[in-house]
Amino acid sequence: MKVVKFGGTSVASGEQIQKIFNIVTSDPERKVVVVSAPGKRFKEDIKVTDLLLSCVEQYLSSGEGKEAFEAVVVRYKEIADYLGVSAEVVDRISMELLEILHGDRSDAARFRDAVVASGEDNCAKIVAAYFNVQGVEAHYVNPKEAGLFVTDEPGNAQVLPESYENLYALRDRSGIIIFPGFFGYSKEGAVVTFSRGGSDITGSILANGVKAAVYENFTDVDSVYSVNPNIVSNPKAIQELTYREMRELSYAGFAVFHDEALIPAFRAQIPVVIKNTNNPSAPGTRIAHEREHQNGPVTGIASDNGFASIYVSKYLMNREVGFGRKLLHILEDYDVSYEHTPSGIDDISVIVRQKQLDGGTEEQIVQRIKDELQADSVTVKRDLAMVMIVGEGMQQNIGTTAKAATALSKAGVNIEMINQGSSEVSMMYGVQGVDEQKAVRALYDAFFNNN
Template identity: 40%
Template structure:
């Protein structure tokens, strides 16, 4: 069995939905179709993703407005899709009524009412696609994640998969129909709708692939596959035909957006390969993500970059000899709700790297006060507007001099590196620098490891 997930760009209008359905139908092993909400249309300017319009309705509600214009836009969009697929207006009307009902029930104090409305983007795609396949004479049915038992829980700011989810979804492996399954959301043990973070349909697809023990998880998007570098930073970056799970997880964490980094964990446990493919060019080889690579033709597989980090730097003589000091520092960060990304240390210093979005000035003030009051740490400096650049490759571990080449390439361009973090397992190396150096640093590293090899 193959589980195939289609992103919003692959389902943005009726013609794209027809193309996606044709791809599913051409291979009888493609039995489960995970779908996102309709994305931006190529021929409509300006245009918005349906999920963004639903979020706008929520924002309007929080400001005391009814969001009628956004609701009208979604209703019009759904009617256009249904009409383009030759469906009656009934299904679009039903979905629009449901969206209106959920919008009227929004409660600022209730996450579940918000999530139930946001999930309607994926619900709309799935119900329309199932109806279209049935109209065309194919055995297909819509399956709601809440009824199927995709159980999730929200802990410490993260949506987690409950273990029983896999057993709940396993019976779908016995289907002889095409299952159309909306991505991005599930249900809590209390019966409330709960969503993943944006891009979470990738996670839904991975969960289903693991639950039914699929032989392959296909992720259909609007790109030919994964590139070695974000094309916004390097034009005509080298395409990647193969990656390991480890490489993709590292790169996705720091900025590769083609697949959600949390989507890898469910399939990694069962060694299910992922194939990134282009809906608009299915003949393209795409990128395969597998457990272990058998052929490594480059030292570096990819270069990722991300902005909006900051470092909290604490200094005290011989701090490294204080037993338990690091755990006490990290406990304060955790109690303030600050997620820690990296912890470079020295003999007399400890640095904590965090996302700026989790570290506004009021949190910084509270942190400084607690560090001084509880740990007598008075020498604390904060450096904001940092960028992280990460080199990732399975070839690093077997190659001498990778760090030397990387630092020399950046030194040649007079780029100052603030901190360096190395992976013990020798699959990645990370450079932290001022944000304005990011683009030049990526270019220098790409020339060194891709153009000069």
């Protein structure tokens, strides 16, 4: 049995959904289908999820949002009309969305989750209806009916362990199961969404629950590439990755796969294959526990920006028991989470997402570090980018660090920070944000360009 997930571009139009039908019915092992909300049909288009967010804003502020609501319904109507799906399905979608919008709005976060989750939920209903129009038995299955229970954290739900046992019963159902991604239900019966892009998470949870042989994730690219194609032209495609490599690359800016989505599949040791809805015959990229290291030490290079570094220096810091804990506790008091903490004997840098430090918060944190930890100096550097080199093969390779540093030096990129994970699967360089793309190109040339 295979679980197959289709992203927003794959369900953006009736034509795209016809491709889904052909892909699913071409392989009898594709039994469980997870769908996102309709995405963009063209560059200037608006995703259904964003239209629903507009509904949320308008209804919370004024109690009405006719224009945004009608835009959502029109998108579904256009898809249904193209596919020859009964108008009754769209009428049902319209009525149920209106019921949600005119429901309880006292808790804004819970109201938002209920409205936004309808994007995936209604798409699943149309897809199931189309399969049946084509004479293929298919059933829309609601997450509550299937027993997908999650923690009651609006916008950041985590699956509850009992869900996996509940979902296993889906194996016994006849026909093809069409399941909406992105949300589950709390034990109290409320709709709760995963973080944005969480349909990948739903697919991974279902793959674990039904003990699938493979989890196929269809998107709009032929494979995962070794670097962002917007930075380097015609980059090398990656045929196979380990879970750890994909997790590191997803964290550092690879948008192909939601970084939390690997966890359920990883725990069940289910291979994940990323494929292209528009070119399903392409082999795609396979993600598994282990792979053969045939292509050198580095698998991919990724980057992300919007970071800040809090640099703290104090003579004999290494002799002061609890210094690091006290420093991080100060950040915790301001709900600031940290990303990395490279350190020396008398200094430490804490890398955080810059958006967490508004003017007042930064000033207070710096002052407390000076006052409470008697630091000799505290400096905040903003507008940093993190460039990550990822590869399981780096563990057995000598000279990777030297090669990377030489490449950055030749490109005129100043290294602000170096951090290597204890797993030796990744190596990260902090550089000025303006040098991000230059650094990525230099590293790609060093590790992937034979010339």
